[in-house]
Amino acid sequence: MKIPCPYLLFAGYLFYSLAFNTVKADITKVxxxxxxxxxxxxxxxxxxxxxxxxxxxxxxxxxxxNHFCSNLIAKKRCFAIIQKQKRYKCYERLTDHSYTLEHTSSNFPLRPLIYYEAGDTFMKIEEYGKAEIQFINAIKANPKFSRPYISLSKIYAKQGNETKAIDIIERGLIKKPSSKALKKIHKKLIK
Known part of the structure; x- marks a missing residue:
C-alpha cells in the first residue's frame, strides 16, 4: 500500500516537532x-x-x-534516530544556540559550554568549519575548558592535519596542564 505524499510530510513534521518541542511536561525522568x-x-x-x-x-x-537545556534533550533524541539522513535533518535543526547566547550576559559562566555544545552538534552533522568556529569561541570564553581543544584536534586529525591537531592540544595543555584528557590525546597524537 502506498502512502500519499502529504501524509508522509505530515508524519515527518509531527515526528520532528515532537523531537524539538521539548517542554517540561514531556521530559522523562531518565x-x-x-x-x-x-x-x-x-x-x-x-x-x-x-x-x-x-x-x-x-x-x-x-x-x-530552558532553551539550551531543551536543545540538549532534543540532541539526545536525535542521536537515537538510526537512519543517517533523518538524524542529519534532526541535528540540523539544533544548530542554533544563538537564542540562549543572545539572552544571557556576556560574562555568563556557561557560555563556553553553550559554544561547545553548538560545535559538537555541528561536528555530528559533519559541518566542520562551523564546528571549528564554535569550539574556538568556547576556548575564547574559557581558555581552561579542555573539551573544545579535544574536539578541534579530532576535526584537524580527521582532515589529515596532524600538525594542527597536535598544536591545538599543546595550546590546551599550556592553559590547563593538569588535564588528563588533553595529556592522553597528546600522547596518542605524537606516537
Whole structure:
C-alpha cells in the first residue's frame, strides 16, 4: 500500500516537532537525570534547586537556560534516530544556540559550554568549519575548558592535519596542564 505524499510530510513534521518541542511536561525522568545539574534544576520541579542555580547563574541567565537545556534533550533524541539522513535533518535543526547566547550576559559562566555544545552538534552533522568556529569561541570564553581543544584536534586529525591537531592540544595543555584528557590525546597524537 502506498502512502500519499502529504501524509508522509505530515508524519515527518509531527515526528520532528515532537523531537524539538521539548517542554517540561514531556521530559522523562531518565532524560532529566542525564542533564547537567543546572538543567535538572531549570527543567525539573524542585523549587530549592531552582533557587540555588538561579543564585549561582543569575536570575536572568537562569531564566533563558530552558532553551539550551531543551536543545540538549532534543540532541539526545536525535542521536537515537538510526537512519543517517533523518538524524542529519534532526541535528540540523539544533544548530542554533544563538537564542540562549543572545539572552544571557556576556560574562555568563556557561557560555563556553553553550559554544561547545553548538560545535559538537555541528561536528555530528559533519559541518566542520562551523564546528571549528564554535569550539574556538568556547576556548575564547574559557581558555581552561579542555573539551573544545579535544574536539578541534579530532576535526584537524580527521582532515589529515596532524600538525594542527597536535598544536591545538599543546595550546590546551599550556592553559590547563593538569588535564588528563588533553595529556592522553597528546600522547596518542605524537606516537
Amino acid at each position: 532524560e532529566l537525570a542525564s542533564l547537567p545539574p543546572f538543567c535538572q534544576a531549570r527543567m525539573g520541579n524542585d523549587a530549592n534547586l531552582k533557587k540555588k542555580w538561579s543564585k549561582i547563574l543569575g536570575q536572568s541567565n537562569f531564566t533563558w537556560m
